[in-house]
Amino acid sequence: MTTPTIEPWVRIFSDPVATGRAAAADIAAELRRVISRQGEARVIFASAPSQAETINALLAEPDIDWSAVTAFHMDEYIGLDADDPAGFGNWLKKALWNRVPLGTAHVLDPTHGADAEARRYADLLAEAPIDIVCLGIGVNGHIAFNDPPVADFDDPHAVKVVELDEICRQQQVDDECFDSFDDVPTRALTLSVPRLLDAARLFCVVSKEGKAEAVRATLLDPLGEHCPSTILRTHPGCTLYLDADAASRLRATLRSTLGA
Structure with a gap:
């Protein structure tokens, strides 16, 4: 069951599983609608443990014609072997x-040259409009690998090489994707902020207490690259799904502001 929210595009649930199920139901409904209308859907997926509940629930959704889906992902490390399981x-x-029997899946592969791969992937993305982006928010407020403060809301690039900040790299260790901080690559390819926001619908899923400050900043801080996820407030087709822990700082701030 949802709890009261401060914005109509924000939904709060009791735990990560309930959050993921709700997001997956909405994503599935949008997939069915888009495929029914135009015969195909082009979707960008986040690749992170925080998205596992949503993905598992999406796999259980009925009547999705996966053969009509063209899939992309939004970021990839530079410097890992092509078969490294830590690769997104x-x-x-x-x-x-x-x-699932996907129609097409386009993989970011920087192993043969990151700049060339950025151009190749940008061209693939530009072949037709993107219908859906399934994303999360990082501990530092990043979306994809657009870390503060260098994230660019007016970025002219669709896909680019970035340097990962220390908070972002530590998150990968905390998420048990790498054994140690030194194992985490320092560079990555990422879709830019404008490329992500160019999609028709954004479904953003955030869970666990470690993201609570980023969620608070996303919704209550001034718009700006200091917290890249604040830009989500400007997208008319974005829905934010939070579990209770991720929403905890938000609620505390509201209680303080309202004197409750």
């Missing part, structure tokens, strides 16, 4: 792409 493309293949 490999994570997403195991979690979703290899479990």
Whole structure:
């Protein structure tokens, strides 16, 4: 059951599983609608443990014509071997792409040159409009690998090489994707902020207490690159799904502001 929210586009649930199920139901409904209307859907997926509940619930949704889906992912490390399980493309293949009969899955692969791969992937993205983005928010407020304060809301690039900040890299250790901080690559490819926001619908899922400050900033701080996820407030087709822990700082701030 949802609890009261401060914005009509924000939904709060009791735990990560309930949050993921609600998001998956909405994503599935949008997939069915888009495929019924135009015969195909182009979708960008986040690749992170925080999205596992949503992906598992999406796999259980009935009547999705996965053969009509063209899939992308939004970021990838530079410097990992092509078959490294920590690679986001490999994570997403195991979690979703290899479990449904996808029409097409486009994998970011910087192993043969990051700049060339950025151009190749940008061209693939530009072949037709993106219908859906399934994303999360990082501990530092990043979306994809657009870290503060260098995230650019007016970025002219669709896909680019970035340097990862220390908070972002530590998150990957805390999420048990790497054994140590030094194991986390320092560079990555990422879709830019404008490229993500160019999609028709955004479904953003955030859970656990470690993201609570980023959620508070997303909804209550001034719009700006200091917290890249604040830009989500400007997108008319974005829905934010939170579990109770991720929403905890938000509620505390509201109680203080309202004197409750």
